[in-house]
Amino acid sequence: MTKTNPGRFFEDYTIGQTIRHAVPRTVAEGERALYTALYPQRFAVASSDAFALECGLDGSPIDDLITFHTVFGKTVPDISLNAVANLGYAEGRFLQSVFPGDTLRSESEVIGLKQNSNGKSGVVWVRTTGLNQSDEPVLSYVRWVMVRKRDVDAPAPETVIPDLADVVPPEALIVPEGLTFDSYDFALAGEPHRAADYEIGERIDHVDGVTIEEAEHMLATRLWQNTAKVHFDATHREDGRRLIYGGHIISLARALSFNGLANAQMIAAINGGAHANPCFAGDTVRAWSEVLDRAQVAPGIAALRLRLVATRGAAFALRGEDGKYLPDVLLDLDYWALIPA
Amino acid sequence: MTKTNPGRFFEDYTIGQTIRHAVPRTVAEGERALYTALYPQRFAVASSDAFALECGLDGSPIDDLITFHTVFGKTVPDISLNAVANLGYAEGRFLQSVFPGDTLRSESEVIGLKQNSNGKSGVVWVRTTGLNQSDEPVLSYVRWVMVRKRDVDAPAPETVIPDLADVVPPEALIVPEGLTFDSYDFALAGEPHRAADYEIGERIDHVDGVTIEEAEHMLATRLWQNTAKVHFDATHREDGRRLIYGGHIISLARALSFNGLANAQMIAAINGGAHANPCFAGDTVRAWSEVLDRAQVAPGIAALRLRLVATRGAAFALRGEDGKYLPDVLLDLDYWALIPA
Amino acid sequence: MTKTNPGRFFEDYTIGQTIRHAVPRTVAEGERALYTALYPQRFAVASSDAFALECGLDGSPIDDLITFHTVFGKTVPDISLNAVANLGYAEGRFLQSVFPGDTLRSESEVIGLKQNSNGKSGVVWVRTTGLNQSDEPVLSYVRWVMVRKRDVDAPAPETVIPDLADVVPPEALIVPEGLTFDSYDFALAGEPHRAADYEIGERIDHVDGVTIEEAEHMLATRLWQNTAKVHFDATHREDGRRLIYGGHIISLARALSFNGLANAQMIAAINGGAHANPCFAGDTVRAWSEVLDRAQVAPGIAALRLRLVATRGAAFALRGEDGKYLPDVLLDLDYWALIPA
Structure with missing residues (x-):
């Protein structure tokens, strides 16, 4: 055997x-530091114990x-x-x-x-x-x-x-125990926008791009003990390329979305997602978001339902006339994030 | 808006x-480990809680x-x-x-x-x-x-x-609370040289070179949540190259300077600095130092004022006859370090 | 001087x-996280405090x-x-x-x-x-x-x-204080095989391959503060290649060996080892093992003596007819691992 x-x-x-x-x-602390090194992550609750304590948590989750x-x-x-x-x-x-x-x-x-x-x-x-x-x-x-x-x-x-369900209903979203945005410091968080400042249908180009390296996507994928060989073995595919773990693109796009969604501090739900096209080292990844919905979930705490799209092309591109994802689109993710109301 | x-x-x-x-x-601990992985850093106080405790600190800062x-x-x-x-x-x-x-x-x-x-x-x-x-x-x-x-x-x-000020005066240097070099173990620190062993004007070639990779400078720059796009986006410059964050060169040169300055444990002040030329992946970086000054700052504790130069060329190169930095010079940093007197 | x-x-x-x-x-925690990012490491005792506590230890070593x-x-x-x-x-x-x-x-x-x-x-x-x-x-x-x-x-x-000694005798192996496999959860550990399931002479192809990047082997080698310049300086060798630290191959092969030896939780001894051929970035490394011996070392705890071979070629290759290591063989390591009896 x-x-x-x-x-x-x-x-x-x-x-x-x-x-x-x-x-x-x-x-533990090591995973947190590596995550920050691998992705341009700046959400304040995940970056700072002091900020998370101000938000009623027992430290930065x-x-x-x-x-x-x-x-x-x-x-x-x-x-x-x-x-x-x-x-x-x-x-x-x-x-x-x-x-x-x-x-x-x-x-x-x-x-x-x-x-x-x-x-x-x-x-x-x-x-x-x-x-x-x-x-x-x-x-x-x-x-x-x-x-x-x-x-x-x-x-x-x-x-x-x-x-x-097509979407997690807002009343099923879990607010972390103790979370409050009552003394939220928007300057330290990086942007002034509350949930009410976002309109349904609004689209945001997150501006920045990141060119992907083999070493980085492999470090990330191993960090999650994901051992699928397509990500690591250049001899596995005929074209000698290593396929990038879809979760790497999710994290990269979410981190890029800080620029415009800095107060969308936590992900409360993932409603759906598609890895629209494969991604390889050398690709330069950009991200844009669309506000799909908005809901109040607790006193002072709202949720934004967001479409997060990663692309190696122009912002706001998504599907062609045939309804299929355009070749440059890498990710189409539908999620709820918690944000000051 | x-x-x-x-x-x-x-x-x-x-x-x-x-x-x-x-x-x-x-x-926290994760940032420390990543720093050690990114730079050939071996200064004992920053490497070891046990060594730092012997130096009167509450652990390794x-x-x-x-x-x-x-x-x-x-x-x-x-x-x-x-x-x-x-x-x-x-x-x-x-x-x-x-x-x-x-x-x-x-x-x-x-x-x-x-x-x-x-x-x-x-x-x-x-x-x-x-x-x-x-x-x-x-x-x-x-x-x-x-x-x-x-x-x-x-x-x-x-x-x-x-x-x-052209230089931070030695009397303005802060000695960390509790710091003492009275039971300093030079063998464990890696070199026998005290402040008095360095002469003003002495120059030290730190010998080793490190070839820079895209993945490494991007991991480092993200770790500090520095999001300037020139460092990450290969489509940003016309030549398709990503500019390396100047601080990456500072850390690399400082780490290389361990070989010859192993007891220059802490940086107390930065008097000035110039990023003389841009640096790109593939460059092999070397470092040399010049002792600019020496001062006693506390019982048993001295400070060395050091010029730290990073170069992708020969040691001791700095400026041409026209007074301008030579093209291979990347960094010219002027700093004070604390060292056993 | x-x-x-x-x-x-x-x-x-x-x-x-x-x-x-x-x-x-x-x-500390940072080194642990980086190790997991650098190698496809999944041994449960080294991954999980909870699993290690169940094994009688004070947490994950x-x-x-x-x-x-x-x-x-x-x-x-x-x-x-x-x-x-x-x-x-x-x-x-x-x-x-x-x-x-x-x-x-x-x-x-x-x-x-x-x-x-x-x-x-x-x-x-x-x-x-x-x-x-x-x-x-x-x-x-x-x-x-x-x-x-x-x-x-x-x-x-x-x-x-x-x-x-050609081999550390099993009676000289140290069992970590408190270690017990009495409530060992084979499902969580990833495989059902006990020591008794391995036959002396059995050989295991660990299947997966990892293509090595410059950034990864340099991060690893620096993490151990190993500063030998052949690993870092692309100008050092005439061929412009950086030699990979032999220990990087040891860790990579050991991590790959999880697939087939998931319960060989800890290394108790290294009997011998040879870095058979140099390895460079771009090589795709695979591993295979041979069971050399088996011994009981404590109640419920056995040791397997294993040959661990890293290769960039086919599994089970080792030496040619001339008795020399084949050119694709990178490592031939002889070690004892602790495993549920």
Whole structure:
């Protein structure tokens, strides 16, 4: 018997199956510093203990996307090692702040299965939960991927397609315990804009661009213990290029969005997302946002529903006349962020 | 109104104006480890809690240049986003040690203004103060930059040129609270040389060279939340090259200077400095020092005034016959370091 | 007198001589995070405080190879600055766990000397000990290098060749204080295999490959304060290439070996090792292991003696018909790892 992990194939999944993913991981000051070095991240709550204390928290929490990437990375060996495509995200909710020293692990439940008509692969839906060292959930999201079959003759499972919300309703957003923006210092945060200053439909070009290096995307991807070989092995693809982990683009775009959304301090939910085109080292990534919705979630605390688009081309580009993403578009992410009301 | 930061232009500055810069930042163990990975840094006080405790401190303080870069980085969006040139530094003094867990923020006061004769730009002098979470100053320095005007027809301000000291006088140097070199272990520190072993006029070739990579200078520059686009965006300059943050060269040269100045443990003051020529990835950087002065500052503690030169050419090169910096010279820094007397 | 370190030459070593190496170094959360970013490291004890607590430890210890590289790095300026070749390792034993916040320093005793017949160089054997801030030994190993003579006319020392064990006997392996695998969670650790599941002679292809970047090996090598210029200065070798620190390959191969040896949690001893061929940026490194021996070392705790081979070619390649390492083989390491019995 081989000792190494061959990954799961489509026929290895059954509805209701729960997978406890390896390896638990303690996240601390080092992960925070590396995140700041890897992305132009400047959101004040994630940068400063002093600022976070003023916001009623017990210190600066670990950036929400560190939590997302860490929880996601653990699922790769069980969910996407034999995946052909990463198809979507839904119902992502950040449930509790993570602080330096906390240990994260992940569990996934299989909630949907649909074999493709070609009989060679199928779509698997999982609901993944990130848990801390006290087994409290900190993050939950649904992800679906297309996975190859090991044996094309394996029988098709009964088709189950989960009923997923298009958007997390604002009343389901979790406000971190203790959070208040009552003594929020807009000058220190970097911009004067409150939720009310953003109009639905407003679009923001975040101006700056970052050219991606191989060393940087590999450092980032390893930091989340995501070991998918396409990201690291230049001999794996015929063109000798290493595919950049989609989460790297999410973090890069979110960090760039500081310029115009500096007060959108925390991500409360991920409503959906598409990695529209692959990205490679040498690409220069820019970002723009569109305000999709606005809601009050607690006294003094609002949520903005934002579309965040990463592109290696012009701002505000998204889809062509055929409705397909333009070739320069890398990411189309739909999320809720918390911001002073 | 645009939500993003257009930066300040020359006519936006007035004498006496105080700018509180975003974003406060907690520096900790992660920043220390990254600094060691980015620069060949081996000074014992900044490397070892045990060594620092023997020197009377409460543990190993954050490297002085981490403090400098962090405080400096915060000023970029307000001071140098529309800067044409970084003209100089003066009167830099490290006022208090920074320890892991401290939070740094920056404030600047405009102390000088002079419109250029072409009417298109002007020189702005600011005195920047780095403050910790208790609002105690940890660093103060003057910097002047040439900034473009938004509107060339805006009236020129009254010219005010601040009177700046050529050198911080030794009696103004701050010795960190508790610091003693009475039980200093020269073998563990790496070299036997005390202040008295250095002669004024002595020059030291620090021997080693480091070839710079894009990924490394970008990681470093982001770590200080310095977001000037010339450092990150390969499409910004016509030649497709990313300009390296001058502070990266300061840290690299200072780290290289360990070989010959291993006991020059801390930077007490920055008297002046010039980024003589731009530096790009692929350049191999070397460093040399010249002892400019020597002073006793406390019992058992001396200060060396040092010229630190970074070059991509031969050691001891500095200026040509025309008095201008030679093309290979990258940095000419004048600073005071504390060293066992 | 020059202030910089010229390194020691062969005639500078005498039998029994003890060298206290500079610079003591505190290792903490930042080093842990960087290690995870630099290598695809997923061993659970080194990743998770929660998992390590379940294993009876006081939290997640610093990865054994962080300790090895840190202790080793300090010896470079005194032992290998003028070395022509790194010839071997023996009798490496990890003696005590290192935890975040501990400070490491190194001492070496010269235990062997043999001048080469050409009179221009000689072999130096040292036993190096890593010590923590309480002067307790945490690591001990023997290393031998070929070092140039400064003066070819210097008299040859009496030849002393130390008697070194081919393998650390299992009864000499140190089990970290408190370690127990009684409530070991194989699912969280990532694989179900116990020591008894591995047969002597079994070989494992660890599957994945990693393409090496200049920025990554330099960040790693600096992190251990190893300043040998061949790793950093592209102008040093005639071919313009930077030689990769052998320890970078050790860490990379060990991390890759997780896939198949996920429960080989800790390195207890290094029996020997050879850096078979030089490695350069752009190489894609793979790893394979061979089970050499198995031993019970404590209730519930076994040790596997493993050969770990790093290669840029096919798995299981090692030596040619002439008995020499094949050109693609980079590392041949012989070590003991602790694993649930």
